[in-house]
Amino acid sequence: GHKLEHALESFGLDATGLRAVDVGASTGGFTDCLLQRGVARVFAVDVGQGLLAWKLRGDARVVVMERVNARHLTPAAFPMPFCPLDLAVVDCSFISLRLVLPPIPPLLAPKGRIVALIKPQFEAGKAEADRGRGVIRDPAVHERVLTDLRDFVDTLGGLRWRQVVESPILGGSGNKEYLVLLEKTDGPDQAGGRGGQPGEG
Template sequence: MTENKPMRADTYLHFTGHTKSRQSAKELIEAGFVEIDGRRVVKPSEMVDAALPHSVGILQKERYVSRGGHKLEAALDYFKIDVTGMTAVDIGASTGGFTDCLLQRGAARVFALDSGSGQLAASLLADGRVVNIEKFNARRLCEGDAGPVPAGTKADIATIDVSFISQTYIIPGLKNILRDKGLFVSLIKPQFEAGREAVGRGGIVRDNKYHIASIKKVIECARQSGFGCLGVIRSPVLGGDGNTEYLAAFVFGEDLIPPGDGAPRRLLEITATGKGDMT
């Protein structure tokens, strides 16, 4: 790649050293945090003439290796989860936004688990607290395979951020890697829980009933697997495709009282407005 060749905005930001990676540049642009020559960049694919000098403004500095860190941060803050000294398993680690957040919050060790490979940020690969587990299908947890966690070790907390698969294929296996009273935080994505009929143009799930159904589906699966739901909130950050997502927290071995008659109303409020919670 040469400096005088037109290039995508996300590539330009990374090439000129404004971001740690092209992926982080893409996420900053999609979140509306990038200006070039005083104009807001709307799409990562916008072309920039690299032969000319440009003024680049990053309206929000990167705190995590990906914006996933901001999502988990919201859940840890809302549910008052202190991960200091904890052993964690990050399922669907990808670039490592959740892993990064856990480490910055004081986790002692994080097993970063993903079905792919070569995705985890270099800074996390170099961190001695991170164990990078690649090409591991999390469905194997349901078969009693605790691959990412050494024999005799039980994690204190797990996080789930997966795509193109329902979490209901993973949640039942969490009991094989979590200690009693262990926690897990789930990023619920309606586009992968509600079925194809729910996904509209652009891959967006717009009908609120599918959002509610997706949340209920994950909560019920967790309940049947021995987890009590601590609550649900709307993610403050949209998914990369523009879908609204939700964060739910659970505790293993707690027989919590199921939501009462007001639960449907509260879910409707969460999904429709982003306000309130289901605790």
């Protein structure tokens, strides 16, 4: 959870009382961090089963959602009645964020945020990763990964790229990683609310 802790501090995000989803929860490092930061509820989503730490399974604020593929995440996958979420945190391996991010905005309340871990070895393509035996050390490749991902977010619509920071800890095999803050923007279905006063709605 140190990576997420660093991101929340860097981005000035207060998680107190928020409803959150942890996409790619695994053993629960990000979920644990969110609980320590005071979230009201966290949905721990993972395609695997039996990975989440028992300590977290027993926490009343945690809703375990196992064997759920992040690429097919919809409001219907959540316990009913579904209420839009304030925050999504993402830490997925062996898959690009280009596949994981698109289903998330429909889960979020207006101005909802996403904090996602960017792993260049899963974004740059197999050729780049193979060249370094799974480790990408070329700063130019890191820069290209971030630029391409930002362009993708722009074309996706409904999300705004806010900030990016380097992870304080290297990933597996010594890969440099990044954390990005994205914010849900007014989609066409909410365009009528743009004229309201701050705090309305």
